[in-house]
Amino acid sequence: MHEAILYEPMEKKAVRCTACKIRCVVKPGGAGVCGVRQNMDGKLYLLVYGKASAVNIDPIEKKPLYHFLPGSQIFSIGTIGCNFACSFCQNWDISQLARTLREQLMKEKHIQDIEMEVGQYGYELSPERAVGLCLEKKVPSIAYTYNEPVIFFEYLHDISTLARQHGIRTVFVSNGYESEEALEQAGGYLDAMNIDLKSFRDEFYKKLCKARLQPVLDTIREVHKKGIWLEVTTLVIPGQNDSKGELREIAGFLASISPDIPWHISAFHPAYQMKDVPYTSRTTLEKAYDIGLAAGLRYIYLGNIQDEERSTTYCPNCGAALIRRTGYRTTLEHSFSNGRCLRCRTKISGIWQ
Ligand code: SF4
Numbered sequence: 449m450h451e452a453i454l455y456e457p458m459e460k461k462a463v464r465c466t467a468c469k470i471r472c473v474v475k476p477g478g479a480g481v482c483g484v485r486q487n488m489d490g491k492l493y494l495l496v497y498g499k500a501s502a503v504n505i506d507p508i509e510k511k512p513l514y515h516f517l518p519g520s521q522i523f524s525i526g527t528i529g530c531n532f533a534c535s536f537c538q539n540w541d542i543s544q545l546a547r548t549l550r551e552q553l554m555k556e557k558h559i560q561d562i563e564m565e566v567g568q569y570g571y572e573l574s575p576e577r578a579v580g581l582c583l584e585k586k587v588p589s590i591a592y593t594y595n596e597p598v599i600f601f602e603y604l605h606d607i608s609t610l611a612r613q614h615g616i617r618t619v620f621v622s623n624g625y626e627s628e629e630a631l632e633q634a635g636g637y638l639d640a641m642n643i644d645l646k647s648f649r650d651e652f653y654k655k656l657c658k659a660r661l662q663p664v665l666d667t668i669r670e671v672h673k674k675g676i677w678l679e680v681t682t683l684v685i686p687g688q689n690d691s692k693g694e695l696r697e698i699a700g701f702l703a704s705i706s707p708d709i710p711w712h713i714s715a716f717h718p719a720y721q722m723k724d725v726p727y728t729s730r731t732t733l734e735k736a737y738d739i740g741l742a743a744g745l746r747y748i749y750l751g752n753i754q755d756e757e758r759s760t761t762y763c764p765n766c767g768a769a770l771i772r773r774t775g776y777r778t779t780l781e782h783s784f785s786n787g788r789c790l791r792c793r794t795k796i797s798g799i800w801q
Contacts, residue, residue: 449567450497450602452485454629461490467601468531468625469663479562482599483546484529486563495563496527497603499570500578501542502594507776511591511621512712512751514761515798516640516677518771519778522619523587525578526594527603528569532623533658534646535721536685543595545569575606582616589639593621598630608637623657624664631670640677640799642712643668647682647689648697656688665701672705677799681712681751684728684736695736699743707744707764708797713737715752734758747797763789763796770796 454467461476465485472480474487484496508522526539529546537543546566553562582590590611592604597620608618617639620626624643631638645668647653650661671678682698684690702709713736715728733750737758740748746764754775761771763783768791770784783790787800 449563450494452492452494452602453605454601454627454633455485455492457490461487463487463490463492465492466627466629468596468598468627468630469667470531470625471627479546479550479566480531480599482529482531482596483550484527484566484599486566488563493563494600494602495567496529496546496570496600498572498574499527499567500525500573501528501545501570502526502539503571503573505585505587506591507778508589508591508619509773509776509778511593511619511642512681512714512749513619513640513642513679514712514749514771514773515679515710515747515796515800516619517588517617517799517801518780520589521585521587522589522591523578523582523585524591524593525573525604525607526592526597527600528566528595529599530595530623531599531625531659532596535656536683536716536725537720538717539594540720542569575603575610578607579610579614579616582611583614587616589617589619591619591621593619596623596625598622598626601630601633605633608634612637622667623659624667625659626667626671628670631667631674631676635674638676640679641671642679642681643671645680645682645698645702648694648701649689652689668702669705672709679710679712681714682736683714683716684732685716685722686726686728686732688725690728690732690736692735692739695739696743699736699740699745703744707746709745710747710749711740711745712749712751713740715750717752728753730755761796763792763794765789765794766792768792 479486530543750758759773
């Protein structure tokens, strides 16, 4: 447990959490929507500080990031809790755990046990140990992933501040609900983000994620404006967000910010509360890919499905294949060097070294 840095005191010992765009007002004894930030006697505490619920070293392509240190490994950390409650979450067992635990303990009237119970999930992993492991394993970057990073902001802030001193980069894999204050605080170390744009319909966000669309759109704009490297992912769910019209709106929105934002179009696998929904068909994914091209996006990729042709980075000027990907195996072609197409000298957007 650790006192939060992103909150403001209010009257009668209530506090306003300023970590994410929900901006919960939390009364003494209560917690925010994410379930891991609790008000204790007028101060806000992060209950999962130093408690990693999942730790892995992954290929960076798995995040997915295709234009950021391609072919490298990334140290990946998550905790329990989330500010969204997506019915299709692939990591629901950790992301929704704080919420369900709280509901259960409230029902059983074990309110005094909540902070201890929530704070006990995960491996002890201090910021020093996390950075030490990156150095030991020679991993050049850290991703906060599996659940929404900003809800455990103080933990990641300490890890990444230390990591920066050792030249280790930071990545957020996010649902796009970071507050301006969080992005500002992370400015000293945040190098790249992959933000989910799950739909272009507010009803989808309300019904399936217990969230809203507009804050996500705002974050995408803000992140791009700040110059943080940005890639966007859309999980295409049959019958929910796969109409041509909606996919055109998503692609058009991204292209209006920058045609250089890579768009990852990902296949849905039945999960959590949406086990009765079928897998996304190849035809639908190919349709989305073509829609992205027609909107003017230069880098579009299909994910969660084998498709070498549509996982390759092509030069947007001369069409040369520059980076090929088979599963998580990445090959930099001879036609690509130092972020440039060697055939026509066009600069390819991204962070390559
Ligand atoms: S991080 Fe958690 S407590 Fe803070 S505003 Fe978001 S949901 Fe509420």
